[in-house]
Amino acid sequence: MQNEFVAHMTHELRSPLASIQAGLELLLRAFKNKLDEQQMALFTACLANTARLSTLVTNILDFSKLESGQMSVYPKACDPNKLCSQAVDGLKPWATKKQINLVFTPDPNLPEVLADEGKTVQVLVNLISNSLKFTPKQGTVAVGAAMLTGDVSFVTFAVRDNGCGIAPENRERVFEKFQQVASPHNVGGTGLGLPIAKSMVELHGGRMWLESEVGRGTAFYFTMPLKREELAPAAAAPAPAERPWWKRLFGLD
Secondary structure, three states: OHHHHHHHHHHHHHHHHHHHHHHHHHHHHHHHHHOOHHHHHHHHHHHHHHHHHHHHHHHHHHHHHHHOOOOOOOOEEEOHHHHHHHHHHHHHHHHHHOOOEEEEOOOOOOOOEEEOHHHHHHHHHHHHHHHHHOOOOOOEEEEEEEOOOOOOOEEEEEEEEOOOOOOHHHOOHHHOOOOOOOOOOOOOOOOOHHHHHHHHHHHOOOOEEEEEEOOOEEEEEEEEEEOHHHOOOHHHOOOOOOOOHHHHHHOOO
16 A cells, blocks of 8 residues: 555656646746846756656656566667667756766667667666766766677666766665765765666666776666577677777776
């Protein structure tokens, strides 16, 4: 009954929130050139807090579904580059506002994956948002997808930043519910985003993990299965690049 109540209430909250957000955006578009600095700041704050509340409601709803076993995914053939592009395009304005370089370089040779498009984009948005929160001004967040040698049944997606990094003792905690790791950056949140993203990936039959170095940044990875007709024997796997794309991007050996 508790799970049903939470799911019902969060679902009911989404519609009025969407209406409020849409109304604010329309008003801002109509009167943008007539607002003074204080009025513009007020509109911006209202929009930011509406978006924050909308994300919170969505996370609670998704968490409730996952806890009760009611979360479903509906995989279909998807272009990995398109999934990355959708997530990056949606977060470009935020990255620009924070003065962070958000980079995505498509790989034209990637095969299609079998994934729920909406939920996979949601996973990417979650990871990119997380990186943007912990990356300083003039930093870089790089997004990409690649075929890893020896794992020819999956495409691996990656979101890498050069932010503050995560200490070794906290790397497993970030995937636990309601856990927030202390960092030099004071960021809010419920501590549900990464556990939800990891669970969504696992519902597809994939996995999620991270690599990090304190002071140098963090990379989150997750896999999505290929379409059945795209599966190939291990011998047909493409030769590995001289250096992974994220190492080339950041000039690492």
